[in-house]
Amino acid sequence: MRYLISLSNIKNKNIFLITHSGADVDAIASAGALSLILEENNSVQIAVPEHIAIPAKKLAKKAGINYKISPNFGQADTIILLDFNSWDMVGGMAPAIKAFSGKKYLVDHHTKSSDQLVPSKNTWVEAEAVATCIMIYNWAKSSKIALGKEAAALLAAGITADSAHFLIADANTFLAMSELLRMGENKFSQILEFLRVERDFSEKIAMLKAAKRSRIFKLGNFIAVISEVGAFEADSANALIRIGADLAFAGNSENNELKISGRASQSVQKKAGLDLAKDVFQPLGKFFEGSGGGHAGAAGFNGKNASASKALLKCVELSKKSIARKVPKLQLKEYT
Ligand SMILES: [Mn+2]
Known part of the structure:
Protein backbone atom coordinates (compact mmCIF):
# COMPACT_ATOMS: atom_id res chain seq x y z
CA MET A 1 0.00 0.00 0.00
CA ARG A 2 1.35 3.43 -0.84
CA TYR A 3 0.20 6.74 0.50
CA LEU A 4 0.34 10.22 -0.86
CA ILE A 5 2.25 13.03 0.86
CA SER A 6 2.00 12.89 4.67
CA LEU A 7 -1.07 14.83 5.80
CA SER A 8 1.05 16.64 8.39
CA ASN A 9 3.14 18.11 5.55
CA ILE A 10 0.16 19.90 4.03
CA LYS A 11 0.30 23.35 5.63
CA ASN A 12 -0.83 26.91 4.93
CA LYS A 13 -2.71 25.86 1.82
CA ASN A 14 -6.01 26.94 0.39
CA ILE A 15 -7.63 23.56 -0.22
CA PHE A 16 -10.78 22.38 -1.97
CA LEU A 17 -11.93 18.82 -1.35
CA ILE A 18 -14.02 17.70 -4.33
CA THR A 19 -16.39 14.71 -4.23
CA HIS A 20 -18.10 13.03 -7.17
CA SER A 21 -21.36 14.42 -8.46
CA GLY A 22 -24.34 13.11 -6.50
CA ALA A 23 -22.03 12.67 -3.48
CA ASP A 24 -22.96 9.65 -1.36
CA VAL A 25 -22.30 9.03 2.34
CA ASP A 26 -18.75 7.71 1.79
CA ALA A 27 -17.85 10.72 -0.36
CA ILE A 28 -19.25 13.39 1.97
CA ALA A 29 -17.99 11.64 5.13
CA SER A 30 -14.46 11.31 3.74
CA ALA A 31 -14.54 14.99 2.73
CA GLY A 32 -15.91 15.99 6.15
CA ALA A 33 -13.29 13.99 8.07
CA LEU A 34 -10.41 15.11 5.85
CA SER A 35 -11.55 18.69 6.22
CA LEU A 36 -11.48 18.35 10.05
CA ILE A 37 -7.92 16.97 9.82
CA LEU A 38 -6.58 19.55 7.36
CA GLU A 39 -8.27 22.66 8.76
CA GLU A 40 -5.86 22.60 11.73
CA ASN A 41 -3.18 24.05 9.43
CA ASN A 42 -5.01 25.09 6.27
CA SER A 43 -8.08 26.77 4.89
CA VAL A 44 -10.40 24.00 3.63
CA GLN A 45 -13.66 23.98 1.67
CA ILE A 46 -15.77 21.13 0.33
CA ALA A 47 -17.18 21.09 -3.21
CA VAL A 48 -19.92 18.74 -4.37
CA PRO A 49 -20.48 18.80 -8.15
CA GLU A 50 -24.11 19.23 -9.24
CA HIS A 51 -26.06 17.49 -6.49
CA ILE A 52 -25.82 15.47 -3.30
CA ALA A 53 -27.67 12.21 -2.52
CA ILE A 54 -30.35 12.41 0.17
CA PRO A 55 -28.66 10.17 2.80
CA ALA A 56 -25.42 12.15 2.35
CA LYS A 57 -27.28 15.45 2.65
CA LYS A 58 -28.88 14.32 5.91
CA LEU A 59 -25.55 13.10 7.31
CA ALA A 60 -23.88 16.41 6.37
CA LYS A 61 -26.61 18.30 8.22
CA LYS A 62 -26.34 16.15 11.36
CA ALA A 63 -22.53 16.37 11.35
CA GLY A 64 -22.40 20.08 10.52
CA ILE A 65 -20.38 19.53 7.33
CA ASN A 66 -20.46 22.65 5.15
CA TYR A 67 -20.23 22.13 1.42
CA LYS A 68 -21.03 24.08 -1.73
CA ILE A 69 -22.67 22.71 -4.86
CA SER A 70 -20.45 23.21 -7.95
CA PRO A 71 -18.57 26.22 -6.56
CA ASN A 72 -15.84 28.15 -8.30
CA PHE A 73 -12.54 27.08 -6.74
CA GLY A 74 -10.25 29.45 -8.61
CA GLN A 75 -8.73 30.78 -5.35
CA ALA A 76 -7.53 27.31 -4.27
CA ASP A 77 -3.90 26.23 -4.55
CA THR A 78 -4.58 22.56 -3.79
CA ILE A 79 -7.46 20.24 -4.68
CA ILE A 80 -8.07 16.71 -3.41
CA LEU A 81 -10.51 14.56 -5.41
CA LEU A 82 -12.38 12.04 -3.27
CA ASP A 83 -14.27 8.84 -4.09
CA PHE A 84 -14.05 8.91 -7.92
CA ASN A 85 -11.45 8.41 -10.62
CA SER A 86 -13.22 9.06 -13.92
CA TRP A 87 -14.30 12.30 -15.58
CA ASP A 88 -17.91 11.23 -16.03
CA MET A 89 -18.33 11.01 -12.24
CA VAL A 90 -17.59 14.68 -11.71
CA GLY A 91 -20.09 16.03 -14.25
CA GLY A 92 -20.00 19.74 -15.00
CA MET A 93 -16.96 20.42 -12.80
CA ALA A 94 -14.67 18.36 -15.07
CA PRO A 95 -13.47 21.32 -17.25
CA ALA A 96 -12.54 23.40 -14.17
CA ILE A 97 -10.61 20.48 -12.65
CA LYS A 98 -8.80 19.86 -15.96
CA ALA A 99 -7.87 23.54 -16.18
CA PHE A 100 -6.72 23.78 -12.54
CA SER A 101 -2.95 24.34 -12.43
CA GLY A 102 -2.26 23.96 -8.68
CA LYS A 103 -1.51 20.77 -6.73
CA LYS A 104 -3.96 17.93 -7.34
CA TYR A 105 -4.41 14.69 -5.43
CA LEU A 106 -6.87 11.82 -5.82
CA VAL A 107 -7.98 9.23 -3.25
CA ASP A 108 -10.47 6.59 -4.37
CA HIS A 109 -11.55 2.97 -4.11
CA HIS A 110 -13.54 2.56 -7.33
CA THR A 111 -12.34 0.23 -10.09
CA LYS A 112 -9.59 2.16 -11.88
CA SER A 113 -10.79 3.83 -15.08
CA SER A 114 -8.53 4.68 -18.01
CA ASP A 115 -8.91 8.42 -17.30
CA GLN A 116 -6.02 10.23 -15.67
CA LEU A 117 -7.43 13.03 -13.52
CA VAL A 118 -4.28 14.05 -11.62
CA PRO A 119 -0.57 13.24 -12.10
CA SER A 120 -0.04 9.52 -11.45
CA LYS A 121 2.33 10.13 -8.52
CA ASN A 122 -0.56 11.93 -6.77
CA THR A 123 -3.14 9.27 -7.63
CA TRP A 124 -4.01 6.76 -4.92
CA VAL A 125 -6.60 4.25 -6.12
CA GLU A 126 -7.16 1.11 -4.07
CA ALA A 127 -10.03 -0.90 -5.53
CA GLU A 128 -9.77 -3.45 -2.68
CA ALA A 129 -10.60 -0.82 -0.05
CA VAL A 130 -14.26 -1.04 0.93
CA ALA A 131 -14.62 2.73 1.25
CA THR A 132 -12.75 5.95 0.60
CA CYS A 133 -13.28 6.57 4.33
CA ILE A 134 -11.02 3.63 5.24
CA MET A 135 -8.33 5.11 2.98
CA ILE A 136 -8.62 8.44 4.81
CA TYR A 137 -8.33 6.55 8.11
CA ASN A 138 -5.15 4.83 6.85
CA TRP A 139 -3.80 8.11 5.48
CA ALA A 140 -4.26 9.81 8.87
CA LYS A 141 -2.74 6.83 10.68
CA SER A 142 0.32 6.70 8.43
CA SER A 143 0.68 10.49 8.85
CA LYS A 144 0.60 9.99 12.65
CA ILE A 145 -2.41 12.24 13.03
CA ALA A 146 -4.75 11.57 15.93
CA LEU A 147 -8.36 11.74 14.80
CA GLY A 148 -10.85 13.78 16.77
CA LYS A 149 -14.17 12.29 17.84
CA GLU A 150 -16.15 13.88 15.03
CA ALA A 151 -13.77 12.74 12.29
CA ALA A 152 -13.72 9.22 13.72
CA ALA A 153 -17.53 9.02 13.75
CA LEU A 154 -17.72 10.28 10.16
CA LEU A 155 -15.20 7.73 8.91
CA ALA A 156 -17.04 4.95 10.77
CA ALA A 157 -20.28 6.06 9.10
CA GLY A 158 -18.72 6.10 5.62
CA ILE A 159 -17.21 2.64 6.08
CA THR A 160 -20.52 1.27 7.33
CA ALA A 161 -22.39 2.72 4.35
CA ASP A 162 -19.98 1.66 1.60
CA SER A 163 -19.41 -1.84 3.01
CA ALA A 164 -23.21 -2.28 2.82
CA HIS A 165 -23.25 -2.60 6.63
CA PHE A 166 -20.23 -4.98 6.53
CA LEU A 167 -21.62 -7.35 3.92
CA ILE A 168 -18.40 -6.82 1.96
CA ALA A 169 -16.14 -6.21 4.95
CA ASP A 170 -12.76 -7.89 5.41
CA ALA A 171 -10.49 -8.16 8.47
CA ASN A 172 -9.07 -4.65 7.84
CA THR A 173 -12.55 -3.18 7.83
CA PHE A 174 -13.30 -4.51 11.32
CA LEU A 175 -9.88 -3.47 12.64
CA ALA A 176 -10.45 0.07 11.39
CA MET A 177 -14.03 0.11 12.70
CA SER A 178 -12.91 -1.06 16.11
CA GLU A 179 -10.34 1.75 16.35
CA LEU A 180 -12.74 4.34 14.97
CA LEU A 181 -15.47 3.43 17.46
CA ARG A 182 -12.93 3.69 20.29
CA MET A 183 -11.54 7.03 19.06
CA GLY A 184 -15.01 8.47 18.58
CA GLU A 185 -16.24 6.99 21.88
CA ASN A 186 -19.19 5.60 19.96
CA LYS A 187 -21.19 2.44 20.09
CA PHE A 188 -22.06 0.96 16.70
CA SER A 189 -25.74 1.74 17.37
CA GLN A 190 -24.80 5.44 17.50
CA ILE A 191 -23.15 5.19 14.07
CA LEU A 192 -26.30 3.52 12.74
CA GLU A 193 -28.41 6.29 14.24
CA PHE A 194 -26.07 8.84 12.59
CA LEU A 195 -26.75 7.14 9.23
CA ARG A 196 -30.44 6.49 9.64
CA VAL A 197 -32.70 7.95 6.98
CA GLU A 198 -36.40 7.41 7.27
CA ARG A 199 -37.64 6.09 3.94
CA ASP A 200 -40.39 8.30 2.70
CA PHE A 201 -43.68 7.04 1.36
CA SER A 202 -42.82 7.51 -2.34
MN1 LIG B 1 -17.23 5.16 -1.96
Whole structure:
Protein backbone atom coordinates (compact mmCIF):
# COMPACT_ATOMS: atom_id res chain seq x y z
CA MET A 1 0.00 0.00 0.00
CA ARG A 2 1.35 3.43 -0.84
CA TYR A 3 0.20 6.74 0.50
CA LEU A 4 0.34 10.22 -0.86
CA ILE A 5 2.25 13.03 0.86
CA SER A 6 2.00 12.89 4.67
CA LEU A 7 -1.07 14.83 5.80
CA SER A 8 1.05 16.64 8.39
CA ASN A 9 3.14 18.11 5.55
CA ILE A 10 0.16 19.90 4.03
CA LYS A 11 0.30 23.35 5.63
CA ASN A 12 -0.83 26.91 4.93
CA LYS A 13 -2.71 25.86 1.82
CA ASN A 14 -6.01 26.94 0.39
CA ILE A 15 -7.63 23.56 -0.22
CA PHE A 16 -10.78 22.38 -1.97
CA LEU A 17 -11.93 18.82 -1.35
CA ILE A 18 -14.02 17.70 -4.33
CA THR A 19 -16.39 14.71 -4.23
CA HIS A 20 -18.10 13.03 -7.17
CA SER A 21 -21.36 14.42 -8.46
CA GLY A 22 -24.34 13.11 -6.50
CA ALA A 23 -22.03 12.67 -3.48
CA ASP A 24 -22.96 9.65 -1.36
CA VAL A 25 -22.30 9.03 2.34
CA ASP A 26 -18.75 7.71 1.79
CA ALA A 27 -17.85 10.72 -0.36
CA ILE A 28 -19.25 13.39 1.97
CA ALA A 29 -17.99 11.64 5.13
CA SER A 30 -14.46 11.31 3.74
CA ALA A 31 -14.54 14.99 2.73
CA GLY A 32 -15.91 15.99 6.15
CA ALA A 33 -13.29 13.99 8.07
CA LEU A 34 -10.41 15.11 5.85
CA SER A 35 -11.55 18.69 6.22
CA LEU A 36 -11.48 18.35 10.05
CA ILE A 37 -7.92 16.97 9.82
CA LEU A 38 -6.58 19.55 7.36
CA GLU A 39 -8.27 22.66 8.76
CA GLU A 40 -5.86 22.60 11.73
CA ASN A 41 -3.18 24.05 9.43
CA ASN A 42 -5.01 25.09 6.27
CA SER A 43 -8.08 26.77 4.89
CA VAL A 44 -10.40 24.00 3.63
CA GLN A 45 -13.66 23.98 1.67
CA ILE A 46 -15.77 21.13 0.33
CA ALA A 47 -17.18 21.09 -3.21
CA VAL A 48 -19.92 18.74 -4.37
CA PRO A 49 -20.48 18.80 -8.15
CA GLU A 50 -24.11 19.23 -9.24
CA HIS A 51 -26.06 17.49 -6.49
CA ILE A 52 -25.82 15.47 -3.30
CA ALA A 53 -27.67 12.21 -2.52
CA ILE A 54 -30.35 12.41 0.17
CA PRO A 55 -28.66 10.17 2.80
CA ALA A 56 -25.42 12.15 2.35
CA LYS A 57 -27.28 15.45 2.65
CA LYS A 58 -28.88 14.32 5.91
CA LEU A 59 -25.55 13.10 7.31
CA ALA A 60 -23.88 16.41 6.37
CA LYS A 61 -26.61 18.30 8.22
CA LYS A 62 -26.34 16.15 11.36
CA ALA A 63 -22.53 16.37 11.35
CA GLY A 64 -22.40 20.08 10.52
CA ILE A 65 -20.38 19.53 7.33
CA ASN A 66 -20.46 22.65 5.15
CA TYR A 67 -20.23 22.13 1.42
CA LYS A 68 -21.03 24.08 -1.73
CA ILE A 69 -22.67 22.71 -4.86
CA SER A 70 -20.45 23.21 -7.95
CA PRO A 71 -18.57 26.22 -6.56
CA ASN A 72 -15.84 28.15 -8.30
CA PHE A 73 -12.54 27.08 -6.74
CA GLY A 74 -10.25 29.45 -8.61
CA GLN A 75 -8.73 30.78 -5.35
CA ALA A 76 -7.53 27.31 -4.27
CA ASP A 77 -3.90 26.23 -4.55
CA THR A 78 -4.58 22.56 -3.79
CA ILE A 79 -7.46 20.24 -4.68
CA ILE A 80 -8.07 16.71 -3.41
CA LEU A 81 -10.51 14.56 -5.41
CA LEU A 82 -12.38 12.04 -3.27
CA ASP A 83 -14.27 8.84 -4.09
CA PHE A 84 -14.05 8.91 -7.92
CA ASN A 85 -11.45 8.41 -10.62
CA SER A 86 -13.22 9.06 -13.92
CA TRP A 87 -14.30 12.30 -15.58
CA ASP A 88 -17.91 11.23 -16.03
CA MET A 89 -18.33 11.01 -12.24
CA VAL A 90 -17.59 14.68 -11.71
CA GLY A 91 -20.09 16.03 -14.25
CA GLY A 92 -20.00 19.74 -15.00
CA MET A 93 -16.96 20.42 -12.80
CA ALA A 94 -14.67 18.36 -15.07
CA PRO A 95 -13.47 21.32 -17.25
CA ALA A 96 -12.54 23.40 -14.17
CA ILE A 97 -10.61 20.48 -12.65
CA LYS A 98 -8.80 19.86 -15.96
CA ALA A 99 -7.87 23.54 -16.18
CA PHE A 100 -6.72 23.78 -12.54
CA SER A 101 -2.95 24.34 -12.43
CA GLY A 102 -2.26 23.96 -8.68
CA LYS A 103 -1.51 20.77 -6.73
CA LYS A 104 -3.96 17.93 -7.34
CA TYR A 105 -4.41 14.69 -5.43
CA LEU A 106 -6.87 11.82 -5.82
CA VAL A 107 -7.98 9.23 -3.25
CA ASP A 108 -10.47 6.59 -4.37
CA HIS A 109 -11.55 2.97 -4.11
CA HIS A 110 -13.54 2.56 -7.33
CA THR A 111 -12.34 0.23 -10.09
CA LYS A 112 -9.59 2.16 -11.88
CA SER A 113 -10.79 3.83 -15.08
CA SER A 114 -8.53 4.68 -18.01
CA ASP A 115 -8.91 8.42 -17.30
CA GLN A 116 -6.02 10.23 -15.67
CA LEU A 117 -7.43 13.03 -13.52
CA VAL A 118 -4.28 14.05 -11.62
CA PRO A 119 -0.57 13.24 -12.10
CA SER A 120 -0.04 9.52 -11.45
CA LYS A 121 2.33 10.13 -8.52
CA ASN A 122 -0.56 11.93 -6.77
CA THR A 123 -3.14 9.27 -7.63
CA TRP A 124 -4.01 6.76 -4.92
CA VAL A 125 -6.60 4.25 -6.12
CA GLU A 126 -7.16 1.11 -4.07
CA ALA A 127 -10.03 -0.90 -5.53
CA GLU A 128 -9.77 -3.45 -2.68
CA ALA A 129 -10.60 -0.82 -0.05
CA VAL A 130 -14.26 -1.04 0.93
CA ALA A 131 -14.62 2.73 1.25
CA THR A 132 -12.75 5.95 0.60
CA CYS A 133 -13.28 6.57 4.33
CA ILE A 134 -11.02 3.63 5.24
CA MET A 135 -8.33 5.11 2.98
CA ILE A 136 -8.62 8.44 4.81
CA TYR A 137 -8.33 6.55 8.11
CA ASN A 138 -5.15 4.83 6.85
CA TRP A 139 -3.80 8.11 5.48
CA ALA A 140 -4.26 9.81 8.87
CA LYS A 141 -2.74 6.83 10.68
CA SER A 142 0.32 6.70 8.43
CA SER A 143 0.68 10.49 8.85
CA LYS A 144 0.60 9.99 12.65
CA ILE A 145 -2.41 12.24 13.03
CA ALA A 146 -4.75 11.57 15.93
CA LEU A 147 -8.36 11.74 14.80
CA GLY A 148 -10.85 13.78 16.77
CA LYS A 149 -14.17 12.29 17.84
CA GLU A 150 -16.15 13.88 15.03
CA ALA A 151 -13.77 12.74 12.29
CA ALA A 152 -13.72 9.22 13.72
CA ALA A 153 -17.53 9.02 13.75
CA LEU A 154 -17.72 10.28 10.16
CA LEU A 155 -15.20 7.73 8.91
CA ALA A 156 -17.04 4.95 10.77
CA ALA A 157 -20.28 6.06 9.10
CA GLY A 158 -18.72 6.10 5.62
CA ILE A 159 -17.21 2.64 6.08
CA THR A 160 -20.52 1.27 7.33
CA ALA A 161 -22.39 2.72 4.35
CA ASP A 162 -19.98 1.66 1.60
CA SER A 163 -19.41 -1.84 3.01
CA ALA A 164 -23.21 -2.28 2.82
CA HIS A 165 -23.25 -2.60 6.63
CA PHE A 166 -20.23 -4.98 6.53
CA LEU A 167 -21.62 -7.35 3.92
CA ILE A 168 -18.40 -6.82 1.96
CA ALA A 169 -16.14 -6.21 4.95
CA ASP A 170 -12.76 -7.89 5.41
CA ALA A 171 -10.49 -8.16 8.47
CA ASN A 172 -9.07 -4.65 7.84
CA THR A 173 -12.55 -3.18 7.83
CA PHE A 174 -13.30 -4.51 11.32
CA LEU A 175 -9.88 -3.47 12.64
CA ALA A 176 -10.45 0.07 11.39
CA MET A 177 -14.03 0.11 12.70
CA SER A 178 -12.91 -1.06 16.11
CA GLU A 179 -10.34 1.75 16.35
CA LEU A 180 -12.74 4.34 14.97
CA LEU A 181 -15.47 3.43 17.46
CA ARG A 182 -12.93 3.69 20.29
CA MET A 183 -11.54 7.03 19.06
CA GLY A 184 -15.01 8.47 18.58
CA GLU A 185 -16.24 6.99 21.88
CA ASN A 186 -19.19 5.60 19.96
CA LYS A 187 -21.19 2.44 20.09
CA PHE A 188 -22.06 0.96 16.70
CA SER A 189 -25.74 1.74 17.37
CA GLN A 190 -24.80 5.44 17.50
CA ILE A 191 -23.15 5.19 14.07
CA LEU A 192 -26.30 3.52 12.74
CA GLU A 193 -28.41 6.29 14.24
CA PHE A 194 -26.07 8.84 12.59
CA LEU A 195 -26.75 7.14 9.23
CA ARG A 196 -30.44 6.49 9.64
CA VAL A 197 -32.70 7.95 6.98
CA GLU A 198 -36.40 7.41 7.27
CA ARG A 199 -37.64 6.09 3.94
CA ASP A 200 -40.39 8.30 2.70
CA PHE A 201 -43.68 7.04 1.36
CA SER A 202 -42.82 7.51 -2.34
CA GLU A 203 -39.60 5.56 -1.88
CA LYS A 204 -41.37 2.60 -0.30
CA ILE A 205 -43.91 2.55 -3.15
CA ALA A 206 -41.08 2.72 -5.70
CA MET A 207 -39.36 -0.36 -4.16
CA LEU A 208 -42.61 -2.32 -4.19
CA LYS A 209 -43.33 -1.30 -7.79
CA ALA A 210 -39.81 -2.36 -8.80
CA ALA A 211 -40.58 -5.84 -7.48
CA LYS A 212 -44.01 -5.90 -9.13
CA ARG A 213 -42.72 -4.87 -12.57
CA SER A 214 -39.70 -7.12 -12.56
CA ARG A 215 -38.73 -9.63 -15.25
CA ILE A 216 -37.01 -12.67 -13.85
CA PHE A 217 -34.34 -14.72 -15.64
CA LYS A 218 -32.62 -17.96 -14.79
CA LEU A 219 -28.96 -17.65 -15.71
CA GLY A 220 -27.44 -21.05 -14.96
CA ASN A 221 -27.79 -21.31 -11.19
CA PHE A 222 -28.16 -17.57 -10.77
CA ILE A 223 -31.24 -15.37 -10.82
CA ALA A 224 -31.09 -12.11 -12.75
CA VAL A 225 -33.87 -9.55 -12.40
CA ILE A 226 -34.53 -6.40 -14.40
CA SER A 227 -37.07 -3.72 -13.64
CA GLU A 228 -38.12 -0.38 -15.10
CA VAL A 229 -38.67 2.12 -12.34
CA GLY A 230 -39.71 5.76 -12.22
CA ALA A 231 -36.94 6.74 -9.79
CA PHE A 232 -34.71 5.33 -7.02
CA GLU A 233 -32.85 2.99 -9.43
CA ALA A 234 -30.06 2.17 -6.97
CA ASP A 235 -32.41 1.51 -4.05
CA SER A 236 -34.63 -0.61 -6.28
CA ALA A 237 -31.69 -2.76 -7.40
CA ASN A 238 -30.64 -3.17 -3.75
CA ALA A 239 -34.18 -4.16 -2.79
CA LEU A 240 -34.30 -6.78 -5.58
CA ILE A 241 -31.04 -8.32 -4.30
CA ARG A 242 -32.42 -8.41 -0.75
CA ILE A 243 -35.46 -10.41 -1.87
CA GLY A 244 -33.45 -13.04 -3.74
CA ALA A 245 -31.87 -11.85 -7.00
CA ASP A 246 -28.18 -12.55 -7.63
CA LEU A 247 -28.11 -9.82 -10.24
CA ALA A 248 -30.46 -6.87 -10.31
CA PHE A 249 -30.70 -4.06 -12.84
CA ALA A 250 -33.15 -1.20 -12.37
CA GLY A 251 -33.45 1.65 -14.80
CA ASN A 252 -35.51 4.36 -16.38
CA SER A 253 -35.37 6.36 -19.57
CA GLU A 254 -37.66 9.27 -18.84
CA ASN A 255 -37.04 12.60 -20.63
CA ASN A 256 -34.66 10.81 -22.99
CA GLU A 257 -32.17 10.29 -20.16
CA LEU A 258 -31.16 6.72 -19.54
CA LYS A 259 -30.18 5.75 -15.99
CA ILE A 260 -29.39 2.22 -14.92
CA SER A 261 -28.20 0.90 -11.59
CA GLY A 262 -26.92 -2.64 -11.12
CA ARG A 263 -26.15 -4.77 -8.09
CA ALA A 264 -24.55 -8.22 -7.91
CA SER A 265 -24.66 -10.60 -4.95
CA GLN A 266 -21.45 -11.83 -3.31
CA SER A 267 -22.21 -15.27 -4.68
CA VAL A 268 -22.26 -14.24 -8.34
CA GLN A 269 -19.11 -12.13 -7.87
CA LYS A 270 -17.23 -14.96 -6.15
CA LYS A 271 -18.48 -18.01 -8.03
CA ALA A 272 -18.71 -16.47 -11.49
CA GLY A 273 -16.04 -13.77 -11.13
CA LEU A 274 -18.49 -11.19 -12.43
CA ASP A 275 -17.46 -7.53 -12.13
CA LEU A 276 -20.40 -5.24 -12.91
CA ALA A 277 -18.23 -2.22 -13.69
CA LYS A 278 -15.83 -4.03 -16.05
CA ASP A 279 -18.11 -6.68 -17.53
CA VAL A 280 -21.43 -4.89 -17.82
CA PHE A 281 -21.48 -1.11 -17.37
CA GLN A 282 -18.25 -0.14 -19.13
CA PRO A 283 -19.07 -2.34 -22.20
CA LEU A 284 -22.66 -1.02 -22.21
CA GLY A 285 -21.19 2.22 -23.58
CA LYS A 286 -20.41 0.41 -26.86
CA PHE A 287 -24.12 -0.19 -27.43
CA PHE A 288 -25.73 2.92 -25.99
CA GLU A 289 -24.79 6.57 -25.85
CA GLY A 290 -23.35 7.32 -22.41
CA SER A 291 -20.86 5.91 -19.94
CA GLY A 292 -20.81 3.66 -16.93
CA GLY A 293 -18.63 2.47 -14.07
CA GLY A 294 -18.50 1.75 -10.36
CA HIS A 295 -17.56 -1.35 -8.40
CA ALA A 296 -17.67 -5.10 -8.98
CA GLY A 297 -20.85 -5.44 -6.94
CA ALA A 298 -22.49 -2.05 -7.46
CA ALA A 299 -22.28 0.02 -10.61
CA GLY A 300 -24.32 2.22 -12.92
CA PHE A 301 -24.74 3.82 -16.32
CA ASN A 302 -25.85 7.27 -17.43
CA GLY A 303 -26.80 7.80 -21.02
CA LYS A 304 -29.42 9.07 -23.46
CA ASN A 305 -31.41 8.24 -26.58
CA ALA A 306 -32.22 4.66 -25.58
CA SER A 307 -35.09 2.84 -23.98
CA ALA A 308 -34.49 1.45 -20.51
CA SER A 309 -36.06 -1.87 -21.46
CA LYS A 310 -33.52 -2.48 -24.25
CA ALA A 311 -30.58 -1.39 -22.12
CA LEU A 312 -31.72 -3.58 -19.20
CA LEU A 313 -31.90 -6.62 -21.49
CA LYS A 314 -28.40 -5.80 -22.75
CA CYS A 315 -27.21 -5.81 -19.10
CA VAL A 316 -28.50 -9.38 -18.76
CA GLU A 317 -26.82 -10.37 -22.04
CA LEU A 318 -23.47 -8.88 -20.95
CA SER A 319 -23.78 -10.61 -17.56
CA LYS A 320 -24.40 -13.88 -19.36
CA LYS A 321 -21.28 -13.35 -21.47
CA SER A 322 -19.20 -12.74 -18.35
CA ILE A 323 -20.59 -15.69 -16.36
CA ALA A 324 -20.19 -18.00 -19.38
CA ARG A 325 -16.40 -17.68 -19.06
CA LYS A 326 -16.63 -19.77 -15.87
CA VAL A 327 -19.83 -21.68 -16.52
CA PRO A 328 -19.78 -23.48 -19.88
CA LYS A 329 -23.10 -24.17 -21.65
CA LEU A 330 -24.76 -21.41 -19.68
CA GLN A 331 -28.49 -21.27 -20.36
CA LEU A 332 -30.62 -18.14 -20.14
CA LYS A 333 -34.33 -18.58 -19.61
CA GLU A 334 -37.05 -16.15 -18.62
CA TYR A 335 -39.65 -17.04 -16.03
CA THR A 336 -43.02 -15.85 -17.23
MN1 LIG B 1 -17.23 5.16 -1.96
